[in-house]
Amino acid sequence: MPQPPRIAVLASGRGSNLQAVLDAIADGRLAAQVVGVYSDRPAAAALQRVPEALRWSAVPARYPSRADYDAALTDAVAASAPDWVLCVGYMRILSDGFVQRFRGRLLNIHPSLLPKHRGLHTHARAIEDGDAEHGASVHFVIPELDAGAVIAQAVVPVAADDDAERLAARVLSVEHPLLLATLQLAVAGRIAEQGATVTLDGHPLFTPLRLDSAGNSLNR
Ligand code: GAR
DSSP states (O other): OOOOOEEEEEOSSOOHHHHHHHHHHHTTSSOOEEEEEEESOTTOGGGGGSOGGGEEEOOGGGSSSHHHHHHHHHHHHHHTOOSEEEEESOOSOOOHHHHHHHTTSEEEEESSOTTSSOSSOHHHHHHHTTOSEEEEEEEEOOSSTTOSOEEEEEEEEOOTTOOHHHHHHHHHHHHHHHHHHHHHHHHTTOEEEETTEEEETTEEOSSOEEEOTTSOBSOO
């Protein structure tokens, strides 16, 4: 029997997105396997969500240079022979070498409706800007931060009395189904990065897929 597609996961924090992936694999909603979880923070809760044999972590400051840490991370991820590399709350900027090594199979979930609000503090910035809608995006990673082709997005309303914490929780609740729906397309070989464009079943997507809170497509 063919082996399920192999997913390597990079995470710096609590790992709720990773848990959503693990749960979906366990109950048969995602035909894949997690082959390693990699973190720049050895105390990250995300690491605890997989068996010890699958964990890799290293404190970047303990390496002589940024390039040394990046090379160690690249080698460790490559050693797990991933079909897909998934960033879920990995809070360090990936080196160009890492991105080039895994380009085309490197995905990130970002808590905004890209191209709005690249970088940090996305929820506070959405409120500050008076956005009526906010959400999350899954995109291919390129060397420029949060600038790769967007595959799919999920939208939530911004309420007049929202603070960043409450808005973040609302976004997180749609991140998990968004991530799973996108990964289902990825592991089935249905999406690909072609330059600045995403193709779905070989056809270019002119706008990102929009998914509802259950992860169902709204535009196909
Ligand atoms: C998620 O909201 C994810 O979108 C965000 O970090 C959180 C991780 O949550 N990612 C970024 O901000 C990347 N720039 P989790 O650890 O519970 O999955």
